[in-house]
Amino acid sequence: MSRTVYVNGEYLPEERATVSIFDRGFLFADAVYEVTSVLGGKLIDFDGHAARLDRSLGELGMSMPMEAEALRDVHHRLVAENGIEDGLIYLQVTRGAADRDFAFPEAGTAQTVVLFTQSKPGLADSPAAKMGLKVISIPDARWGRRDIKTVQLLYPSMGKMMAKAAGADDAWMVEDGHVTEGTSNNAYIVTGRKIVTRQLGQEILHGITRAAVLRMAREAQMEVEERSFTIEEAQAADEAFITSASSFVTPVVEIDGAKVGDGTPGKIAARLREIYLEESKRTAS
Incomplete structure (x- = not known):
């Protein structure tokens, strides 16, 4: 069964999810990520992951793509839509898409935000x-x-x-x-x-x-x-x-x-x- 994933504000079947070939995450690894575990359908240490995401982005001169609570809502919706009991949620934020250049793109370039789930039954019983x-x-x-x-x-x-x-x-x-x-x-x-x-x-x-x-x-x-x-x-x-x-x-x-x-x-x-x-x-x- 196809997963529902999140790409730039949209919830999509994974086979319809796309990111630009000019995205700096793809071209330069100009991106950060977080992984949040899910146990019993609930998020583990979400606040800590959100805080570290903010710090990582700041160290690279990027801002949070949305407020932490809005980001939590995205996580919860993906858990619900994909029926995740135990598993992982991956979040990646890139500097966005722009013509290839080592210099950062102009301020205001839209960031790319992607989230997807992985179901891992029995995650805590490895x-x-x-x-x-x-x-x-x-x-x-x-x-x-x-x-x-x-x-x-x-x-x-x-x-x-x-x-x-x-x-x-x-x-x-x-x-x-x-x-x-x-x-x-x-x-x-x-x-x-x-x-x-x-x-x-x-x-x-x-x-x-x-x-x-x-x-x-x-x-x-x-x-x-x-x-x-x-x-x-x-x-x-x-x-x-x-x-x-x-x-x-x-x-x-x-x-x-x-x-x-x-x-x-x-x-x-x-x-x-x-x-x-x-x-x-x-x-x-």
Whole structure:
């Protein structure tokens, strides 16, 4: 069955949805995006995603295409029209369509706004949460402003393919000897019951799930340290895990062929996943 998608103010069957070949998102990756999870037909962390969208757009000299509440209404309508119980909503905003030129188009050029859904039944019951992930390390070859959630995802896609070729599930990227983040997630280790994750900066995405999980960890009296760490430190850790909007909290059990801890998902990662899902479902909108 065809999905209903949103393109520039219209709700359309996906086969009728089009974007100009001159759109700067297509020509220059001049666009940002957000992904909001849906559990039980409700939006998870929507306010955080809307706020980050506003920030990403502002960093690129673009404005919000509509008020956050209007954007929430679009999300709700797409959930309803596509019958999404568990799944994801992707939102992309580009600088718009203009004749190809490196210089930005004139002020007032209409932005392109696209939203679509993906149905993911059982999203919160992923087998990876029970089995854990195997990751490899790769050099971080992305541009420097990773704190802006742009659609420049070619290298992360290449990283996932490198992992697949190596028989792993994902890759952690390394710069100047320290882990930055996963290809589409934030990275963590647990050492002596202390949760360690890289501090915020331009080197990593300011994850919405990251912020929520760290807040909940502190509320649960868990110790958190925000600093960089090496692959060797991660391999020697008691646990490791990732967070993202689509994977929530997922344990990592192997890094570059070395088992983390005893090679099974750790208790702290499992507890954080449980806390996060309980709270997120309770506050979903």
